[in-house]
Structure formats: structure tokens, C-alpha cells
Amino acid sequence: MLDESLLDAPESLARADTRGLLRGAAESGARVRTAARSAAExxxxxxxxxxxxxxxxxxxxxxxxxxxxxxxxxxxxxxxxxxxxxxxxxxxxxxxxxxxxxxxxxxxxxxxxxxxxxxxxxxxxxxxxxxxxxxxxxxxxxxxxxxxxxxxxxxxxxxxxxxxxxxxxxxxxxxxxxxxxxxxxxxxxxxxxxxxxxxxxxxxxxxxxxxAQPAIQSVADRLDHAAERCGPAIATYGNPAKTLTAELADALPLLWSEGPAAGAVARHFSRALAAVAGRPALAAELPDALSLHGTLLSGVFAAGADPDDFFRDRVEDPQALHARVVLLRGQAEPAPHSAMSAARELALTHDTPVSELEPAGGSSLEAIAELLAVTDFAAVYLALASGERA
Incomplete structure (x- = not known):
């Protein structure tokens, strides 16, 4: 169970982070610069x-x-x-x-x-x-x-x-x-x-x-900026990674993406949630995600699933997971009739909550860097606030 109060307690987060994962996430930009120098040498x-x-x-x-x-x-x-x-x-x-x-x-x-x-x-x-x-x-x-x-x-x-x-x-x-x-x-x-x-x-x-070198430098800068926005000292209401963490509490994330690059980020996030936070997540690219995961919006993982279902096992029964759609998209808002819009409409029809991640402008590499940074921070916060050993 997620302890949301821990998200806004930087000192408690630091004590819980025995593997230094938050520090590792914050230093991603520096690691890019160091690796670029090593490659050049x-x-x-x-x-x-x-x-x-x-x-x-x-x-x-x-x-x-x-x-x-x-x-x-x-x-x-x-x-x-x-x-x-x-x-x-x-x-x-x-x-x-x-x-x-x-x-x-x-x-x-x-x-x-x-x-x-x-x-x-x-x-x-x-x-x-x-x-x-x-x-x-x-x-x-x-x-x-x-x-x-x-x-x-x-x-x-x-x-x-x-x-x-x-x-x-x-x-x-x-x-x-x-x-x-x-x-x-x-x-x-x-x-x-x-x-x-x-x-x-x-x-x-x-x-x-x-x-080229200027593009690599821009990636490092974007990672630094994301670390400033997602760091432990930034409160949840202004921190996209902590906000996403709170939204994913007791949720089965359905990571829906548009385009190959966003799809790679979604699959990376799914692996990070499993490896770091011990949480399941399903990733699929749009429009295929609508048919692959559509049944999850109306089955036992639906937002309105009856918690008092007669057949439900009540012996030490943990809080049920409910589906939550996480949309990962590129820099620009998609057209009104795009697959992303259809995904929103499908989720709305089934009363399924939706989270959206959209990077700021810039190159494809910068957009990917921002998405990876926010989702990496979110996976770590979810682990720490859930009491997982991180």
C-alpha cells in the first residue's frame, strides 16, 4: 500500500533509498556527458x-x-x-x-x-x-x-x-x-x-x-531539467513523477503509446515498475492497445468492479488493483481523430482514470530523455513509498 505522505518527506525518502536510486536518476545528465567524453576519447x-x-x-x-x-x-x-x-x-x-x-x-x-x-x-x-x-x-x-x-x-x-x-x-x-x-x-x-x-x-x-555532440548535450540538459522537476525536494503537486506515483497507487497501469519511440519508453517503464517497484504493468502501442487491453477496462480490473463480489477471496485480501490508462505521446498534441483521442474516449466510456505524459518541445531524443526520466523517477518513488527495498 502506498504511503503518499512519504512522497513529501525528502529525508524519509533518502533513508528508505538504500540503493541510491534517486541519486542515480538525478545524475543521468552527468552520466550522459561522461559517457560522451569516454566515447570521444x-x-x-x-x-x-x-x-x-x-x-x-x-x-x-x-x-x-x-x-x-x-x-x-x-x-x-x-x-x-x-x-x-x-x-x-x-x-x-x-x-x-x-x-x-x-x-x-x-x-x-x-x-x-x-x-x-x-x-x-x-x-x-x-x-x-x-x-x-x-x-x-x-x-x-x-x-x-x-x-x-x-x-x-x-x-x-x-x-x-x-x-x-x-x-x-x-x-x-x-x-x-x-x-x-x-x-x-x-x-x-x-x-x-x-x-x-x-x-x-x-x-x-x-x-x-x-x-551529434550538440544533440547529446541537449539530451543531458533535458535530463538535468527533468531531475530538477522530479527531485525529492519538489512537492507532489508540482512534481510530475510524484504525481504519477500517486496516481498509480493501487492501479494496474496500462501503458498506451503512440509511435515507436514512445512505445520503447512504455516498455522500459513496464520493466522498471516490475524490477524496481515490484509492480505489474502492461504496455502496448496504439491503436492495437484498444483491442489488446480493452477487456481489462470492463472486467475484474475495471474502475467500477464490485469490491464485495461474492466470489472474492477475503482472507488477507489486499486492496484490489484497478486499471489506469497511462498515455505516452510525442511533443505535439495529436489530431482530434487520432488513436490517442480514441484511447481517451474508450477510457472515459468505462470510467477508467487516465494519466498523460507529454514532453516539452525539442528533438525526438530530448522527448525520449524527458519521458524516461519522469518514468524512472516514478518507479523509484513507487518503490520507496510502498515500502519496497530500493
């Missing part, structure tokens, strides 16, 4: 590719990997296929996972590896596979890690991941494992940007979408 900004690769292959061991692949695909607008390589087996070493290149991968493809660890033998093995197949490799990994030596020795480009000042290195704090899979880990939001930023620079050099 590694020679990424000076690349002169002779053409676009046939496909981008993304692999990594952290929770950010899927979101990074999703966002690159959305920003690329279909110019280049982006494939996420998931681990599909195990190596003999305890807890070691196995990544395998698809059978069609070859010299025309580019492998991107992102990790905050750098000690995974499976990723080193993936670099060796890429070398044998003739794939180009760009790796984002902590400096002086085994993966740095492996990728650099195979003539790949390595961009050192510079951690935040308060973060421990993997050598100081190894990632625990349970069976074959890493134990549940919550990365500070800034880590996502530290891994993504070099790939934005690379995408600009490849001509996938514009992300």
Missing part, C-alpha cells in the same frame, strides 16, 4: 564508416540491454534491423551464460556488447564468435575488465564504461548468481544512459539518426 566520434552495416546485433548481461536494443530500433526508424541476442544456454563455469550469434551473422553486421560487469565468459566467447565470422564489434564495458582485453585483442573498438563516483566497481562488488541466471539486480537509471550514450554517438556516425 575512444575514437568513436572520429569513425568514418564506409557504409551502414546490414544489421545491428545487441548483447549484454545487464537489465538495460533489452531496453537499449528496443530504443535503438525505434530511433533508427527501420533503417537497419536491430536484433537482441539473448543467452540461450550455459557454459561449464557455475553461473556462466552462453550467447550465440545467429546463423546469418557475418562480415556485413555489427555486434554491440553492453555490460556493467565485463567478467562474463559468455560475452568473451561471443566476441570470439564475431571475430571468426568477420563481424565488427563495439563493446561498452568497465575498463581493465577481461572483456576489454578480449574485445581489444580481436581488433574491436572498446569504449570504457565510467561508473558514477559513488558506484563500486565489479571487482569490489561481484554480481551474485543464482543457478544459471544473475540474481535480481536493480541498476540506477543513470547506468542506462552511461551504456546508451556511446551507442547514440555510434548511430550518428553510421547515419542511422542524428545524434
Amino acid at each position: 575512444s575514437g568513436l566520434s572520429d569513425l568514418r564508416p564506409e557504409g551502414r552495416p546490414r544489421a545491428l546485433l545487441v548483447a549484454g548481461s545487464g537489465p538495460s540491454t533489452g531496453g537499449i536494443a528496443d530504443l535503438l530500433s525505434a530511433l533508427g526508424g527501420g533503417n537497419i534491423p536491430v536484433s537482441l541476442i539473448r543467452p540461450g544456454g550455459a557454459l561449464p563455469d557455475p553461473g556462466a551464460l552462453l550467447w550465440t550469434l545467429p546463423g546469418w551473422a557475418g562480415p556485413m553486421d555489427l555486434l554491440l556488447i553492453v555490460t556493467t560487469d565485463g567478467t562474463e565468459p559468455g560475452l568473451s566467447g561471443l566476441v570470439e564468435q564475431a571475430y571468426r565470422r568477420g563481424c565488427s564489434v563495439v563493446t561498452i564495458t568497465p575498463p581493465h575488465s577481461p572483456l576489454t582485453d578480449e574485445a581489444g585483442g580481436r581488433h574491436g573498438l572498446v569504449v570504457p564504461l565510467v561508473p558514477a563516483p559513488y558506484e563500486e566497481t565489479p571487482e569490489d562488488q561481484p554480481l551474485p548468481t543464482t543457478g544459471l541466471w544473475p540474481a535480481a539486480a536493480v541498476e540506477p537509471p543513470g547506468t542506462f544512459w552511461a551504456l546508451l550514450t556511446p551507442l547514440l554517438v555510434l548511430s550518428d556516425r553510421l547515419g542511422l539518426f542524428p545524434a
